[in-house]
Amino acid sequence: MQQATNTIPNNWICLNEDSIFFKLLNDRNFLNFKVGSAAVIDTLGNNRGQLEKIEGLMTNLLHQNEFYVDSITLTATASPDGSVKLNERMSKERAYSLRDYLISKLKNKGVSELINVRWIGEDWEEFSRLLKKSTEIRNKEKMLEMIAGMKDKDATELEIKSKFPQDYKYILANIYPKLRAVDFKYSLRRVGMVQDTIMTTVPDTTYARGVELLNERKYVEALEVLDTYKDRNTAIALLSLGYDKTALEVLAPLPTTAVTEYLKAIACSRLERKTEALKYFHKACLLDENMRYRGELDPEIAELFK
Numbered sequence: 001m002q003q004a005t006n007t008i009p010n011n012w013i014c015l016n017e018d019s020i021f022f023k024l025l026n027d028r029n030f031l032n033f034k035v036g037s038a039a040v041i042d043t044l045g046n047n048r049g050q051l052e053k054i055e056g057l058m059t060n061l062l063h064q065n066e067f068y069v070d071s072i073t074l075t076a077t078a079s080p081d082g083s084v085k086l087n088e089r090m091s092k093e094r095a096y097s098l099r100d101y102l103i104s105k106l107k108n109k110g111v112s113e114l115i116n117v118r119w120i121g122e123d124w125e126e127f128s129r130l131l132k133k134s135t136e137i138r139n140k141e142k143m144l145e146m147i148a149g150m151k152d153k154d155a156t157e158l159e160i161k162s163k164f165p166q167d168y169k170y171i172l173a174n175i176y177p178k179l180r181a182v183d184f185k186y187s188l189r190r191v192g193m194v195q196d197t198i199m200t201t202v203p204d205t206t207y208a209r210g211v212e213l214l215n216e217r218k219y220v221e222a223l224e225v226l227d228t229y230k231d232r233n234t235a236i237a238l239l240s241l242g243y244d245k246t247a248l249e250v251l252a253p254l255p256t257t258a259v260t261e262y263l264k265a266i267a268c269s270r271l272e273r274k275t276e277a278l279k280y281f282h283k284a285c286l287l288d289e290n291m292r293y294r295g296e297l298d299p300e301i302a303e304l305f306k
Contacts, residue, residue: 027184029054030177031098038093040101054184055105061186062108068217071242073116073185074099077123079176080157088121095119098182113220116242122153123179130175137171139164187242187270188299214240235263244270258288262295269300277304 032045042048061069076095078087095117103112128147131140143160150156161168210225214237223237230250238247248267254260261284268277281301284291295301 027054027057027186029182029184030180031094031182033090033094033180036090038090038097040094040097051101051105054182055102058102058106058111058184061188062106062111069114069186069188070240071116071187072111072114073118073183073187073242075118075120075183075185077120077126077179077181077183079179080122080124080127080153081172081176084122084153088119091119091121095182110217113218113241123181124150124153126179126181127175130178134175136174137167139167143167210237232260232263235260235267239263239266239270242270256283256287258284258291261287262291265295265304266298266300269304274304277301 029050031040031047031050033039034041034044040047040051042051058072074095076091076098078091080087099115099117102115124147128144131137131144131147134140137143143164146156146159160171206225207229210222210229211233213219213222213225214233217240219237219240223234223241226234226237232251232254235247235250235254238244238250244267248264248271251260251264251267261280265277265280265284268274268280281291281295281304285295
């Protein structure tokens with residue numbers, strides 16, 4: 001396993017000469033599992049190298065000083081071979097298995113709270129993208145038409161297999177392995193980016209404890225305290241845990257301020273609602289011109305302008 005350092009990975013983006021870095025939004029990895037098994041085996045295939053890559057990057061992110069790691073979303077996907085029901089179950093089990101493996105390896109008390117587990121099952125969207133890109137598959141246009149009109153995933157996969165056996169042989173060997181992946185999305189925030197949005201006015205001691213937990217980045221415990229208040233700090237706790245839609249619902253009825261609009265922009269950015277996110281960000285800037293500079297430092301806002 002790689003040693004933890006404070007060095008930013010080479011594939012991060014440098015914004016300017018002052019060495020302001022953006023987060024690595026996604027890290028894609030490919031792991032081998034035995035048929036019908038969710039056990040993470042480091043000696044299987046190229047797993048050792050992939051696992052060391054994941055552990056090394058995660059360790060570096062947890063120990064560097066430029067950004068806080070607000071959350072890590074782990075998403076497992078599967079290829080269409082086999083039944084939809086089985087692939088859904090296996091991608092879920094493998095996602096949780098990998099999460100548990102990483103927690104045991106990293107031995108970081110806070111990492112279990114940071115990792116949010118997701119699974120897709122059969123990744124037909126990526127399958128279509130790779131089909132379009134391929135120059136080796138003769139009948140890819142017909143396959144793409146079948147996928148576009150797909151009503152039954154199992155039936156469509158079987159039809160592709162039976163109608164185009166030579167192409168399917170290539171797909172099985174060269175494309176399906178790329179669909180059995182684990183994606184990591186790191187939600188990072190520059191040091192101080194969250195802290196200076198936290199409200200410090202404390203109406204009671206219980207609330208004060210919730211704010212204290214929020215400042216300590218103990219987001220699960222903070223949310224347990226702050227959830228009943230439904231205020232800005234509640235929204236910050238929700239955003240820090242990846243509950244972006246719920247955070248947006250909490251923010252909606254709150255008084256309009258530069259900070260609430262900025263937080264709405266973050267939530268919409270994560271929910272892939274780019275137009276709304278930009279609207280909220282521009283409104284935040286109108287209310288407080290300093291928000292524009294903050295947005296330049298915030299990866300999730302800067303991403304909107306790409």
